[in-house]
Amino acid sequence: MREPRWLDDDQAGRHVRPYAITGGRTRHSQHHFTLITLVVSRHDHEWDHDHLEPESMSILALCRDRAVAVAEIAGQLDLPVSVVKVLCGDLLNSELIIVQSPPGLSEQPSVELIERVMDGIRQL
């Protein structure tokens, strides 16, 4: 009779369901993030956040040196976008990050802004 095959911890990889990281939440109750909302970690205090999930710590580390978009965080950390949004909402509540939302739908892009982007593309 064959032994049942079990994977030990080294082989198993991540078997945590993504929303387990967020305590089952699929969206944040207070904050709205878009795919291109930019996130920067705050430098102003040393991190001593034993209570944070490892994924939240990874977000803080990734966004330490420059502003990183939510989609980019999700891609780099291999997490679903919605999970990143919930974790960032918690980090914002804890004042551990600063965020910059993209221009809202009500502010249509100006001719001047579009021309600045065109100049930038030409210079690539």
Place this chain on the structure above:
Amino acid sequence: MPTALKILIAGGFGVGKTTMVGSVSEVSPLETEERITTASVGVDDLAGVERKISTTVAMDFGRITISPELVLYLFGTPGQDRFWFMWDDLSTGALGAVVLADTRRLDASFASIDFFEAREIPFAVGVNCFNGRREATVEQVRQALDLDVSTPVVLCDVRDRGSSKTVLLAVLEAARAQAAARLATTGP
């Protein structure tokens, strides 16, 4: 803190969206995914029965730093997948969109064109000519896709950075024209 902007790159499966993201992005294309759940009315014989459809939609994206104040993100929408249309966050607030087309399968770009036209998102059609094969003229593509005269059509090879830049500039030109027209009607 910079301002982030985005341009979408849509089109059928295998038309070169990821290649285009890669040819102009300053980072290798990254993949990210989102789970989309939507209630949909059954179209089969289960009359009136609502079903929930849940699917994971993955897409590629890249980044271009325009200046210390401006970062442009490019999002390659998933091919052959109608669910990305339900990903509101993906399409809202986009500066504009590229619809990549392949002359052998022009019908694969109809859905994207309808979507951007309906939402008045400025877009340009890039006809990806692999290996320099130009199997159709701009005018033939324009007619086949029934495009508005104001929609730019560009023959391109998205493996080439310069060619991809030309397509992006065509989208931005369409966006600029729309912004200028808006200014003219509403006043400064």
